[in-house]
Amino acid sequence: MTTPHNGDWDDDLADILQRLVTLTPPTSAPLAPPVPPTPSAPPTLPPQSPPAAPAGTGPVVDEWWRKSGPVVHTPVPLGGDQPTGRPSFEAAAQAFWAPVGQILTQQVPHIAEQVGQQVTQLMTETEAQRHAREQVQYETLIAQQRAERDAAFAAAGESTEQRAERHRIEQLLAPGRHRDDLVGMVDLLADRIGETPDERATRRRAEHELDRQRARAREDAARAAAGETPEQRTRRHREQQLADRREARTRARRQRRRAARTAGPSDRTRRFRRWCVLTAISATAGWATGLVALIAPGGPFVGLLVATFGWALDLQVRDRGRQRVSEVTGPFPLITLVALRVPVASGLAVAAGLDRLLAALPLH
Incomplete structure (x- = not known):
């Protein structure tokens, strides 16, 4: 049951609610800050900087237009207008490539x-x-x-003398001039194929002599650096010259022997007979001195042993066998050869059983 008092209270309550709804704003999302208008193009020159900020407030930002809105890039052609005070691209390229x-x-x-x-x-x-x-x-x-x-x-x-000596050594040490390419190799091969045996021997002797001179020049430089005096160097060069002369005589003698060995069979027969005669003379001298009778009781093996030792001594005397027995000429060399070959001939006589034949000869 509704009373008049209750009805007034309901009307008052409805009036209060209506006022509250009218006064309270509707709930909505927070408003975004206003967007400033975008500049039409970036400035070509920065504007005047604002007054200096107080100390401790941070650096002054000159690019005010980038901070006030979104970044907008406006392409500028290379050939377009350039800022005042800067050369154009064509001018910079021309200045670079002009030199x-x-x-x-x-x-x-x-x-x-x-x-x-x-x-x-x-x-x-x-x-x-x-x-x-x-x-x-x-x-x-x-x-x-x-x-x-x-x-x-x-x-x-x-000094002048030192310069002359240095030039001599440099000339010796300087390698021969030759090309290192394919043409040089072909020329060298053609020279080697076309040369005769005499030319080859001459070339090898010249190369050997040049190598020896270079080695001696290097030795002179090393000894001079070690403190060798000019007098010592002169004495050493004199000894080397004497040794070179002996070597040249020995080489010439060997060359003559080598040329004589190219003879025919008749010459070989003559040399064999000469060897037999000289060996028989040495064996007779060994019998006369009693060497054959001394080694005869030992038998053939002792004779071969004595002949081997005597043959080694004989080879050493005859330039290690380069000079043959039949090539020895002259009275004194022949006497020396016969005396040195007595052990060889005596050992061969005992080993071959010729000691009895020597005993039967009227040698006393």
Whole structure:
């Protein structure tokens, strides 16, 4: 049951609710900050910087337009207008390539002319002209290098005698001139195939002599660095010259023997008979001195042993066997040979059983 009092209370409550709804704003999402308008194009020059900020507030940002809105990139063509005070791209490229173009303009015609001359020369010159040109170029280079070394040593205090000695050693130590390419190899092969045995022997002797001179020049330099005096070097060179003369005589003698050994069979027969005669004389001398009778009781084996020792001594005396028995000439060399071959002949006589034949001969 509704009373008049309760009805007034309901109307009052409805009136209060209506006022509350009217006064309270509707709940919604927070509003975004307002977006400033986007500039139409980035500025070409930065604006005047604002007054300096107080100390401790951080650096002043000049790019105010980037901080005030989204970044917008506006492409600018390379050939377009550039900021005031900056050269254009074409001007910078022209300034960079101008020295290069000038150098190429000056050098390219000269290089082309030189290349053309060289190609023409290589295509038209003969083999003799090519060798002459290379020889002149080689000698010019060597002379230039020697002049530079002479100037350096002269500045260091080198005397005239020292320079002459250094030039001699450098000439000995300098390797022979030859080409290291395919043409040089073919030329060397043609020379080796076409040379005769005499030319080959002469070339080998020359190479051996040159190698020996180079070795001695290196030895002189090493001894001079170790403190050898000029008098000691002169004495050593004198001894080396004497040794070279002995070696030359020995080489000539061996050459004569080698040439004599190329004779025919008749010469071989004559040399064998001469060997037999000299050996028989040595065996007779061994019987006369009693050496055969001394080794005869030992039998053939003792005779072979004595003959072996005597043969080793005989080979050592005869230039290690390079000189044959039949090649010994002259009275004194023959007497020396017969005396040295007594052990050989005596041992052979005992080993062959010829001691009885020697005993039967009227040698006493």
